[in-house]
Amino acid sequence: xxxYDAFDQRMVEERAAQFRAQVVxxxxxxxxxxxxxxxxxxxxxxxxxxxxxxxxxxxxxLLSSDQVRRLARIARDYDRGYVHFTTRQNVQLNxxxxxxxxxxxxxxxxxxxxxxxxxxxxxxxxxxxxFAGAAAxxxxxxxxxxxxxxxxxxxxxxFAFLPRKFKFAVTGAREDRAAIAVHDVGIRxxxxxxxxxxxxxxxxxxxGRTPILxxxxxxFVPERDLVSYAEAVLRTYNRLxxxxxxxxxxxxxxxKQTGAEAFARLVEEEHARIKDGPLALTDEDxxxxxxxxxxxxxxxxxxxxxPELVAARLAKDRAFAHWERHNVSPHRVPGYANVxxxxxxxxxxxxxxxxxxxxxxxxxxxxxxxxxxxxxxxQNLVLxxxxxxxxxxxxxxxxxxxxxxxxxxxxxxVVCCPGLDYCNLANAxxxxxxxDLLARFEDLSALHDLGDMHLNISGxxxxxxxxxxxxxxxLGIDKQGTEHYQLMLGGSSGDEASLGRILGRALTGDEIxxxxxxxxxxxxxxxESPQEPFLATYRRLGPAPFKEAVYDAxxx
Numbered sequence: 001x002x003x004y005d006a007f008d009q010r011m012v013e014e015r016a017a018q019f020r021a022q023v024v025x026x027x028x029x030x031x032x033x034x035x036x037x038x039x040x041x042x043x044x045x046x047x048x049x050x051x052x053x054x055x056x057x058x059x060x061x062l063l064s065s066d067q068v069r070r071l072a073r074i075a076r077d078y079d080r081g082y083v084h085f086t087t088r089q090n091v092q093l094n095x096x097x098x099x100x101x102x103x104x105x106x107x108x109x110x111x112x113x114x115x116x117x118x119x120x121x122x123x124x125x126x127x128x129x130x131f132a133g134a135a136a137x138x139x140x141x142x143x144x145x146x147x148x149x150x151x152x153x154x155x156x157x158x159f160a161f162l163p164r165k166f167k168f169a170v171t172g173a174r175e176d177r178a179a180i181a182v183h184d185v186g187i188r189x190x191x192x193x194x195x196x197x198x199x200x201x202x203x204x205x206x207x208g209r210t211p212i213l214x215x216x217x218x219x220f221v222p223e224r225d226l227v228s229y230a231e232a233v234l235r236t237y238n239r240l241x242x243x244x245x246x247x248x249x250x251x252x253x254x255x256k257q258t259g260a261e262a263f264a265r266l267v268e269e270e271h272a273r274i275k276d277g278p279l280a281l282t283d284e285d286x287x288x289x290x291x292x293x294x295x296x297x298x299x300x301x302x303x304x305x306x307p308e309l310v311a312a313r314l315a316k317d318r319a320f321a322h323w324e325r326h327n328v329s330p331h332r333v334p335g336y337a338n339v340x341x342x343x344x345x346x347x348x349x350x351x352x353x354x355x356x357x358x359x360x361x362x363x364x365x366x367x368x369x370x371x372x373x374x375x376x377x378x379q380n381l382v383l384x385x386x387x388x389x390x391x392x393x394x395x396x397x398x399x400x401x402x403x404x405x406x407x408x409x410x411x412x413x414v415v416c417c418p419g420l421d422y423c424n425l426a427n428a429x430x431x432x433x434x435x436d437l438l439a440r441f442e443d444l445s446a447l448h449d450l451g452d453m454h455l456n457i458s459g460x461x462x463x464x465x466x467x468x469x470x471x472x473x474x475l476g477i478d479k480q481g482t483e484h485y486q487l488m489l490g491g492s493s494g495d496e497a498s499l500g501r502i503l504g505r506a507l508t509g510d511e512i513x514x515x516x517x518x519x520x521x522x523x524x525x526x527x528e529s530p531q532e533p534f535l536a537t538y539r540r541l542g543p544a545p546f547k548e549a550v551y552d553a554x555x556x
Contacts, residue, residue, distance in 0.1 A: 001062055002147050002292045004112045012109040019043045020102035044115030045101060049424040054093040055118040060128035060146040061089035061375040065362040068373050070111045072358035078104050085351045087415060087466050089127045089375045094422060122160055123153035126168045129177045130376040131338050133293060134384040136330035140189045140197050142172035144289035145226060152227050159234050163241035164249035179377060181205050181213045181497035182469055184251045197223050203233055204255030207463035211499045212252040217264035228279040232271035296370040296385055301335020306389035320395050322406035337388050341381040342405040346438050349431040350416040351379030360401050368394050378415050411453045412441050415466055419459030426459035428476025428483035433457055436513045453534045469493035471535050473500040485512040489546055490538045503543055504551050515550045522549035
């Protein structure tokens with residue numbers, strides 16, 4: 001993984017020192033809250049409903065075991081003993097005291113972490129495929145390119161105050177696991193003539209108040225032009241994006257109003273002026289980044305599964321079999337696998353993990369995964385590069401830790417924002433809805449018959465829970481002072497991405513859980529076979545039969 005050089009280290013340490021002085025001035029009254037607000041937001045510190053919230057960047061979701069341990073220690077010493085992983089591969093502390101934030105930043109800097117540009121109208125944390133570097137379907141590892149973009153964008157003087165916040169996602173695989181269609185810029189590694197590496201640029205996607213899927217404005221950008229083309233996109237947006245109305249300030253609105261073809265021409269004109277300048281990447285530029293992400297030293301493994309794995313299956317260990325089927329993914333190296341750790345249980349809100357669990361995960365990463373942990377877009381963790389012979393032992397350890405629920409990609413793998421329990425922007429609670437649905441569908445034998453079925457919940461229109469791209473999406477709204485929920489179906493963030501459609505009238509908190517149950521029952525009755533996934537059934541039949549199943553029961 002990328003290791004800070006002396007410049008990187010000095011930069012984050014000096015930023016922490018600057019903020020320490022700003023906090024002192026806020027605490028002694030020399031800075032008003034209005035004057036302090038932009039300073040704290042530049043350091044990832046938000047004011048939530050009850051307390052401050054601090055968002056820490058995890059570039060492309062990758063953590064070392066030492067960084068995981070440090071997050072555990074920070075959670076114990078400065079918070080309430082847990083952290084929250086988000087849908088954009090960040091981590092949040094929900095209860096830090098203002099006077100402790102400088103010390104937290106110092107602690108983070110010691111392990112090459114920071115909270116820079118996790119807020120504000122700038123380029124935010126750059127996300128990627130959680131299986132990057134290890135996926136069986138990967139064309140090229142996207143992390144070197146994500147790191148190049150991170151370094152280019154951090155403290156970029158022209159893009160520190162964009163019309164609105166800006167988000168990149170980069171994927172190197174044939175299957176999109178980075179949700180590139182719903183980002184301001186989605187970048188996909190593609191192969192050109194003779195196998196040359198390049199990038200397809202998708203620009204103008206996003207969720208929130210106006211959900212839009214990004215069009216591809218250029219199907220092949222040569223490797224040398226990665227940064228210069230990204231710069232051309234940002235310059236065009238920075239020049240033409242609206243600043244008079246924050247609801248119309250995102251690049252998705254600009255692309256939609258300008259038209260994708262016309263916007264692409266503007267970008268090409270800008271790119272022609274800068275592509276042969278200092279932003280052009282040479283092989284010499286690229287090599288250090290690619291070297292930083294070279295694969296770990298995998299051992300040579302036999303083609304067949306090792307005896308330990310076969311023995312576990314023969315022993316009819318149903319728990320292990322379910323877990324291996326649903327939480328273990330193919331690896332590009334024979335004899336290895338990628339293992340997903342489910343952070344979805346009735347004990348904690350989705351995406352939350354305790355300091356004790358973090359410490360244990362770090363130990364398991366050292367033992368089984370070359371000391372690496374990855375945060376996913378569905379608020380889970382991944383251990384890549386696990387030897388398949390170690391899967392039975394790893395499963396046993398994860399089960400004791402409470403993160404071996406075999407539900408990754410299934411209905412109880414609920415994505416959920418903090419909602420009205422924490423967020424002052426939310427209109428409704430979301431954690432209680434998630435936990436109610438976990439309870440309703442905790443019969444795992446029934447769950448496994450459902451196949452892949454993604455359930456996403458947001459507490460407001462800002463869509464931090466990505467409800468627009470859930471197969472089943474739930475949006476909390478305020479209806480005359482009462483919490484209600486809109487139910488939508490048919491969303492997807494992967495290949496053939498789609499936006500969910502609202503099924504009918506908003507439902508009360510007492511109605512929403514039963515409504516989701518009726519959607520599931522209807523799906524089981526309507527699918528052509530147990531192999532037809534929910535999304536295929538919905539796309540084949542449309543919303544009508546599901547709407548009838550839900551609203552005939554609750555009343556139209």
